Amino acid sequence: MFPAAFDYLRAHSIEEAAAALSQHGGDARILAGGQSLIPAMRFRLARPTVLVDIGSLRDLVYLREESGFLRVGAMTTDARLERDKDVRARYALLTETSDVVADPVVRHKGTVVGSLCHNDPAGDWAAAALASRAIMVVRGPSGERDVPIDEFIVDSFTTAVQEGEIAVEVRFPTPSARTSGAYEKIERKVGDYATAAAAVQLTLADDGTIAQAGVAITALGPFAMRVTEAERLLLGQRPSEDLFRAAAEEAYRLADPNPDTRGSAEYKKNMARILVARGLARTSSKLHA
Amino acid sequence: MTKQRVELNVNGEIHEIQVEPRKLLAYALRDECGLTGTHVGCDSSSCGCCVVVLDGETPVKSCTMFAVQAEGHDITTVEGLAQGGQLHPLQQGFWDQHGLQCGYCTPGMLMTSYAMLKEYPEPTEEDVRKFLSGNLCRCTGYNNIVKAVLQAAKALGAEKSEPETTAADD
Numbered sequence: 001m002f003p004a005a006f007d008y009l010r011a012h013s014i015e016e017a018a019a020a021l022s023q024h025g026g027d028a029r030i031l032a033g034g035q036s037l038i039p040a041m042r043f044r045l046a047r048p049t050v051l052v053d054i055g056s057l058r059d060l061v062y063l064r065e066e067s068g069f070l071r072v073g074a075m076t077t078d079a080r081l082e083r084d085k086d087v088r089a090r091y092a093l094l095t096e097t098s099d100v101v102a103d104p105v106v107r108h109k110g111t112v113v114g115s116l117c118h119n120d121p122a123g124d125w126a127a128a129a130l131a132s133r134a135i136m137v138v139r140g141p142s143g144e145r146d147v148p149i150d151e152f153i154v155d156s157f158t159t160a161v162q163e164g165e166i167a168v169e170v171r172f173p174t175p176s177a178r179t180s181g182a183y184e185k186i187e188r189k190v191g192d193y194a195t196a197a198a199a200v201q202l203t204l205a206d207d208g209t210i211a212q213a214g215v216a217i218t219a220l221g222p223f224a225m226r227v228t229e230a231e232r233l234l235l236g237q238r239p240s241e242d243l244f245r246a247a248a249e250e251a252y253r254l255a256d257p258n259p260d261t262r263g264s265a266e267y268k269k270n271m272a273r274i275l276v277a278r279g280l281a282r283t284s285s286k287l288h289a
Numbered sequence: 290m291t292k293q294r295v296e297l298n299v300n301g302e303i304h305e306i307q308v309e310p311r312k313l314l315a316y317a318l319r320d321e322c323g324l325t326g327t328h329v330g331c332d333s334s335s336c337g338c339c340v341v342v343l344d345g346e347t348p349v350k351s352c353t354m355f356a357v358q359a360e361g362h363d364i365t366t367v368e369g370l371a372q373g374g375q376l377h378p379l380q381q382g383f384w385d386q387h388g389l390q391c392g393y394c395t396p397g398m399l400m401t402s403y404a405m406l407k408e409y410p411e412p413t414e415e416d417v418r419k420f421l422s423g424n425l426c427r428c429t430g431y432n433n434i435v436k437a438v439l440q441a442a443k444a445l446g447a448e449k450s451e452p453e454t455t456a457a458d459d
Contacts, residue, residue, distance in 0.1 A: 001332070008293070008310035008357050031358070038313075038353045039334055051310070055358055103423025105340055105348045105401055190422040191335060 003041035010053045014060070014139060014166060017052050022141065022164035024050040030166060031055065032075060035102060035110035036118040060168060063087070069135075069171040070094075074114070078107035092286060093181025093201045093214075094172060097128040100183065103191030116149075117167050119223060121156045122193040126224035128183060131199035131214030134172050140165035156222045179203040179212070180286040184275040188262060194219040195262040196271035198251065200279035202234070204287055210234045215247065215280075220255040220272050227251045230276065239284040248277035295360050299324060300369030310357050314349075315339040317356035318366060326367035326396050327351055330425070337424030340397040340404075341366050348404035350423075367396035370403065378444040379403060379437070388437030390428030397424050402438045410449075412442055 011017035021028050029048035031037060032055065040046040054060060060075035063084055070091060072081065081087055082098040101124045102110055115125040116136065128134075129149040136152045138145050141164055149170075152160045161167055175181075181201035185194045196219050203212035213234035218224040230247035237243050255272035259265045292307040299322055306321040318324045318341070330338030334353040341351045342365040370377035379399050382388065389395045398421065405412060405420040412420070417438045418431070426434065 002313070003311045005309060005311055008355070010357075034355075034358070035334065035353055038355070041311075042333065053358060056361070102334075103337075104420050105337055105350055105423040106334060106353070108347050108404075109349050109354065189335075189425075 001042050001044070003038070004044060004047045006048055007050045008053065009050065010056060012056070014054075014057065014168060017054050017057070018139065018141065018164055018166055020050070020052045021166065026163060028052060030117070032114035033077060033109045033111040035106050036115060036120060054166075065174055068174050070174060072112050072170045072172070074166070074168050075111060076113070078102065078110045078112060079104075081112060082107060090175060091172065092283070093128055093132055093183060093199055096181070096183035097124050097199065100124065100185050100187070106191060113167050113170050116152070116170060117159055117161060119153060119157050119159050120193065121221065121223050122219035123224060124183070124185065124194065124197060124218065126153060127197060127199035127216040127218035129170065129172070130216035130224055130226045131181065131201045132172050133214060134170050136167050137169035137171065138165050139168045144168075150226060153223050175201070176203055178287065180283050181214070182279040182282040182286070184279045186271055186275070196220055196257070196268045196275060198272065198275035198279045200276065200283050202239070202280070202283050202287065209236050209238055215251065215276060217251055217255060217272050217276065220257045220268060222256075225254060227254050227276065229254070239287070241281070244277050244280040244284070247280060248273045251276040293357065295356055297322065297356065297359055297364060298362070299364045299366060306356070308356050310355060312356045314341070314351040314354045314356045314359050318351065318364075324366050324368050328393055328396055330393065330397075335425065336394065337397040337401060338394050340400040340424065342400050342404050346404055346407045348401045365400070365403070367399055370399060377403075378448070379406070379441040381444065382437035382441035383434070386433045386437040386440060388430065388434045390430045394424060394426045398426070398434055402441070405438075406442055406445060410442065410446060412439070414439065
């Protein structure tokens, strides 16, 4: 199906894009990679009247480590992140996530920041961002503000980005040497949205106890959710099967999925438990390898 | 809705077309440029029949991109593969290995493989399977498709390693 008609504006600068958004109000949308927005428009789930294309803003294409963060520009594609050697060497959770976001062709156009802004309840990047404590950088008329990902995710398809604002970057904290992570996803076929998925990141202290824990689930509720209770259980403890089982139980409790063609609600809730347990076990084995 | 003038550079030829912004690239190529090699399969970014290559290296699903977005990019479609009546090594590979049954997915398979070989000139079977995982074949002919791409990779490698005769050598 063709999308509903809209006006198309190609932005030549971030300022121009922001001005267009302010001028056209709530019905205007940013078009970055378009890999979520265009299908949504085709199914008439989204009907923006104005699209502001930021696809030619080359200064939003970057991926660099700086002052303790991996900074990913708004036009940086999933494929670019997927292929980055430094990311693959040190950011286990991001690596595993970038390998299963959409499919290899779609990753050439889809962007990390775009996916976070679209905030699909089944989006992969949202869970990875929650588990790794990412920060979104949002630029508006009064300058830039940093928004922790927990505050950025407001509701299904709704973020903290206000009218006239643009998310220009996501920052992932650079993991310490004793940090690892895993992304566990069940999908019907390559490129599908998750039936259920879990993102895990753990940091060990010198004494072998868990110093930092990130656990998040996606496609298991109205939006990607951090499993705070699981994180609380893990902190300060030594990794063990029992501990992981108890933490995974919290994911089961929190999960509130909708039944659909991918599975019943109870099946998905069970998968929340299984995927978190698997992610924790795999992360732990990587840390002890 | 107002149509807008768009210049598409397809296979080295400029097509000046008038389209609404909502016209998807796959349809613009077929309806406006008369290049029907790009197929529309699932129409929802799942199947990959519509893959074209941007700027010689980036595969994209042209049902998930507006024609207006493609302005300023070089587009290669399946029609751009054969040169001077000579099949591209990928096309030859698909021919030799019987890399198709009904053939509907073939243009997309070829274009994704074309982009892959730019990036990975010596792919393993696993590379090929992974890279093509966003292209669906409903005749389940993947084994021969993979063989075809591996044959093409070899042929392209051999082409490159052949000593070239240039004016300077004479």
